[in-house]
Amino acid sequence: MTTFRLKINELEQLKQEIRRCTLCEPELPLGANPVIRGNKSAKILVAGQAPGIKVxxxxxxxxxxxxxxxxxxxGIDEAVFYDEDRVAIVPMGFCYPGTGKSGDLPPRAECAKTWHQQLLALLPDIELILVIGRYAQQYHLKDRQKKNLTETVGAWQEYAPAIIPLPHPSPRNNIWLRRNPWFEQQVLPYLRNRVSTLLASV
Incomplete structure (x- = not known):
């Protein structure tokens, strides 16, 4: 029990430290505001890109x-999605990076280099990592990723059940979703079943 409490305190301390981080602030158009979520008991890790301006x-x-x-x-609602005891949300970049010519800029690389390894080590119960978009796939899949996002997502069975690569759910990807109907037909039924099974055990 003592060890369990120590690990919880260590995670909370680290999250507080991350939320105070100003490492990239000079490069951020709206300043630093690191956004992360997750408690030690979380079973699912949502590994996205970086916060948008609304976030x-x-x-x-x-x-x-x-x-x-x-x-x-x-296949879950907001109450479940934002339950930190069930779902951890750790994007590749913790702060809004600004906007470029074709949308938001890539996540700042400093976050992963500075924080990810020690943060993920304090989330030991994660059984499913959802890697959303190319930058998250580069980090979590490393040399296992394919030559592009479509091929990586298409090879999802190679990574399941521990990891499922996803395209970004942004409305900007509507064309991709129309061109790749297999994603909704094949990947989503498996994904919803896997999520449901994991959350039932928390």
Whole structure:
């Protein structure tokens, strides 16, 4: 019991330290506001890209159209999705990186280099990692990823049941979803069943 409490305290201390991080602040157009979630008992890890501007303003991850679609993909509601005892949310970049010519800029690399290894080590009960988008796939799959996102997502059975690669649920990906109907036909039924099974055990 003592060891369990120590690990919980260690995780909480680390999350507080991350939320105070200003390492990249000079490069961030709206300043630093690291957004992460998750408790030690979480079974599912949502590994996304970086917060959008709405998330930056509210400090609530995936509280936008992308989040609505993601929760539909997972077959869960907001109450479950934001239950930190069940779901951890650790994007590749913790702060809003700003906007480029074709949407938001890539997540800042400093987050993964500085925080990810020690943070993930304090989430020992994770049984499913949802790697959303190319940057998360590069980090979590490393040399196991394919030559592009479509091929990586298409090879999802190679990574399941521990990891499931996903496209970003942004409305910007509507064309990709129309061109790849196999994703909704094959991946989503498995994903929802896997999520349901894991959450039932928490």
């Amino acid at each position: 930056h303003k509210t400090s609530i991850p995936f509280n936008d159209a992308s989040g609505v679609r993601l929760r539909q993909w997972l």
